[in-house]
Amino acid sequence: MTAAAQTATYREALREALADAMRADGDVIVMGEEVGLYGGAYGVTKDLIGEFGAARVLDTPISEAGIVGVAVGAAMTGLRPVAEIMYVDFAGLVMDQLGNQAAKIRYMFGGQTGVPMVLRTQGGTGRSAAAQHSQSLESWFAHVPGLRVVMPATVNDAYHLLRQALTKPDPVVFIEHKALYVSKGTLDKDKPDAPWGAPVLRRAGGDAVIVAYSRMVHEALAAAETLAERGVEAAVWDLRCLNPMDLDPILESVRACGRAAVVTESCLTGGFAAELSAQISEHCFDRLEEPVIRIAGEDVPIPVAPDLEAASIPTPGLIADAMAWLVSREAPAWA
Amino acid sequence: MSDVARASNRPLLDLYRTMRRIRSFEERVGEMFVRQGTAGSMLHLSIGEEGVAGVCAAMEDGDSFTTHHRGHGVFLARGGEPGRMLAEIGGKEAGYCAGKGGSMHIADMGVGHLGANAIVGGGIPHAVGAALSYKTKGIDAVSVAFFGDGAMQQGLLYESMNMAALWSLPVLFVCINNQYGMGTRIDRAAANTDFAARAEAFGLAGRHVDGSDVEMVLETAAAAMTTARSGTPGLLTMTCYRFFGHARMDKSPYRDAAEEAEGRGHDPVAAARARLLDRSEAREADLDALDAEAAQEMDAALDWALAQTQPPGAAMFDHVYAPDEPPPQPLRDRLSDVLREYR
Numbered sequence: 001m002t003a004a005a006q007t008a009t010y011r012e013a014l015r016e017a018l019a020d021a022m023r024a025d026g027d028v029i030v031m032g033e034e035v036g037l038y039g040g041a042y043g044v045t046k047d048l049i050g051e052f053g054a055a056r057v058l059d060t061p062i063s064e065a066g067i068v069g070v071a072v073g074a075a076m077t078g079l080r081p082v083a084e085i086m087y088v089d090f091a092g093l094v095m096d097q098l099g100n101q102a103a104k105i106r107y108m109f110g111g112q113t114g115v116p117m118v119l120r121t122q123g124g125t126g127r128s129a130a131a132q133h134s135q136s137l138e139s140w141f142a143h144v145p146g147l148r149v150v151m152p153a154t155v156n157d158a159y160h161l162l163r164q165a166l167t168k169p170d171p172v173v174f175i176e177h178k179a180l181y182v183s184k185g186t187l188d189k190d191k192p193d194a195p196w197g198a199p200v201l202r203r204a205g206g207d208a209v210i211v212a213y214s215r216m217v218h219e220a221l222a223a224a225e226t227l228a229e230r231g232v233e234a235a236v237w238d239l240r241c242l243n244p245m246d247l248d249p250i251l252e253s254v255r256a257c258g259r260a261a262v263v264t265e266s267c268l269t270g271g272f273a274a275e276l277s278a279q280i281s282e283h284c285f286d287r288l289e290e291p292v293i294r295i296a297g298e299d300v301p302i303p304v305a306p307d308l309e310a311a312s313i314p315t316p317g318l319i320a321d322a323m324a325w326l327v328s329r330e331a332p333a334w335a
Numbered sequence: 336m337s338d339v340a341r342a343s344n345r346p347l348l349d350l351y352r353t354m355r356r357i358r359s360f361e362e363r364v365g366e367m368f369v370r371q372g373t374a375g376s377m378l379h380l381s382i383g384e385e386g387v388a389g390v391c392a393a394m395e396d397g398d399s400f401t402t403h404h405r406g407h408g409v410f411l412a413r414g415g416e417p418g419r420m421l422a423e424i425g426g427k428e429a430g431y432c433a434g435k436g437g438s439m440h441i442a443d444m445g446v447g448h449l450g451a452n453a454i455v456g457g458g459i460p461h462a463v464g465a466a467l468s469y470k471t472k473g474i475d476a477v478s479v480a481f482f483g484d485g486a487m488q489q490g491l492l493y494e495s496m497n498m499a500a501l502w503s504l505p506v507l508f509v510c511i512n513n514q515y516g517m518g519t520r521i522d523r524a525a526a527n528t529d530f531a532a533r534a535e536a537f538g539l540a541g542r543h544v545d546g547s548d549v550e551m552v553l554e555t556a557a558a559a560m561t562t563a564r565s566g567t568p569g570l571l572t573m574t575c576y577r578f579f580g581h582a583r584m585d586k587s588p589y590r591d592a593a594e595e596a597e598g599r600g601h602d603p604v605a606a607a608r609a610r611l612l613d614r615s616e617a618r619e620a621d622l623d624a625l626d627a628e629a630a631q632e633m634d635a636a637l638d639w640a641l642a643q644t645q646p647p648g649a650a651m652f653d654h655v656y657a658p659d660e661p662p663p664q665p666l667r668d669r670l671s672d673v674l675r676e677y678r
Contacts, residue, residue, distance in 0.1 A: 065491050096457060105450065106657070109654075111433065244661040286677055
């Protein structure tokens with residue numbers, strides 16, 4: 001921690017990152033629905049229009065595909081747009097412009113140009129927002145070569161990963177978590193938690209490894225607390241970046257203890273947890289004492305009923321139960 | 336009117352030459368597939384649409400454009416070099432995109448070609464984005480989105496038109512209406528086929544022109560470009576007829592010979608030739624010589640392109656990301672990493 005360290009919310013850190021990037025680089029513009037006068041549906045872009053004006057903080061019509069498509073063209077011709085898609089659930093409307101255009105232009109054009117843009121969006125449960133405003137769709141983006149995908153869990157990462165994303169030559173899908181906007185933490189503008197692409201060990205532990213990202217890092221840490229009371233020490237790794245992704249430190253950690261779980265809020269089938277599990281299994285096969293387990297969201301649309309919504313994703317209690325079972329073969333009550 | 340068109344004392348002859356080059360080029364594209372075999376199977380020819388040369392002549396250096404899957408003619412008219420174009424279409428390393436893109440993804444930042452697109456309507460918002468850059472950065476340029484009548488039925492076009500009008504961006508939307516979206520004639524795709532009328536609904540300057548009259552195309556496009564440059568974006572629709580099928584394998588079973596004969600009667604190249612002779616702006620022998628010159632140019636380009644080689648295997652992983660960024664790991668490397676640990 002340096003002298004510049006301060007306490008901030010995740011939302012404030014994001015806003016600071018945008019403002020600092022816009023001050024540093026006149027080509028950075030912010031565009032999206034309600035990013036200007038309204039200040040952003042979750043307040044991330046509040047007051048930016050006052051400092052930077054309507055030409056650089058561009059309120060758009062409700063035209064998600066168009067927003068991303070315009071950002072692609074702007075990025076190819078000298079601007080560095082931050083296109084906001086209000087909810088990641090609207091990805092279906094933008095996937096052509098993102099997956100077929102932004103992601104592939106550098107390749108299809110033989111490297112003549114890149115698409116240096118950031119698509120900011122947010123996902124996840126926690127506000128009883130139901131099936132079309134609560135999903136975790138990172139695996140859709142991570143499946144497309146050409147897209148970088150990052151998902152900050154902490155205040156400091158919210159700031160630094162967004163600043164770093166705004167220096168990258170390729171399109172970055174930056175997925176925030178709606179339940180983290182009010183979370184508080186230390187923001188040290190002079191000190192990123194780790195380099196771009198590297199995971200961070202949020203808690204050390206020698207009995208098992210938990211890999212998570214975004215909000216699930218916090219659920220995993222809470223689970224690790226209760227596990228410690230039960231005599232199980234779990235390491236918690238925060239992946240931070242799904243692409244690029246440096247898994248080596250995590251693999252080393254898994255080899256040392258032979259037990260690993262991947263925790264995602266995203267539903268199980270075909271999800272990024274499967275990719276992580278497969279890679280850990282491939283690389284740590286002869287050091288694993290137990291199968292790598294996936295603790296993921298239920299394979300259901302997110303229900304609006306708060307109790308059902310909360311039950312549809314991994315909780316600290318569930319994670320702790322599963323980890324205890326994995327480590328000490330002590331079956332939980334529900335098994 | 337562009338510098339090129341203004342400087343020429345015989346603009347129709349210049350337009351005729353451009354159109355003849357486009358037609359000769361497209362004929363070689365068809366031949367290329369026959370001679371080369373498999374590479375570049377997605378070939379959509381713009382024969383019958385050469386009147387678009389008039390729009391291209393109304394553009395200035397520094398203007399940019401996007402095209403669609405049938406965009407060879409536009410690129411050629413805006414300065415595309417036929418050898419490198421054919422090389423790209425054939426998947427050769429010497430092509431504009433190093434053999435990675437092909438006909439439907441050809442691009443050349445050098446002449447402002449922001450890319451052809453294989454998704455109908457997919458490149459339209461990129462032209463709007465370029466115009467946003469120009470306006471934001473104070474650059475005097477217009478971006479032109481070329482697309483076919485098929486894209487008139489895509490929602491993204493209307494998102495793009497709305498934003499362009501809302502923000503007063505220097506954009507010209509150009510619909511090359513060749514009457515067909517693949518095998519579906521426009522009257523089977525839209526209840527109201529007066530596409531230019533849609534401009535007004537969005538606050539755009541709408542114009543319509545007969546694509547078989549290239550002089551009228553130039554005049555109309557020049558007016559549209561002037562309007563766009565001053566911040567009122569426009570939609571220009573140009574009617575023409577797609578002389579051949581959608582793509583190489585399409586024998587057009589969905590339309591009859593009488594219709595094709597009538598459609599091919601609206602030939603912009605033949606019309607320009609007749610007018611040049613009629614107005615005594617050129618002699619038959621001059622035009623024959625010009626035609627032969629275009630044919631020779633394209634023959635040489637085709638021979639050169641066919642002699643080029645495909646990109647080396649390692650090029651597979653280039654340009655997925657920027658050069659200094661972490662590249663994808665090749666499958667064999669990954670398998671080696673995994674299996675070496677246990678052996």
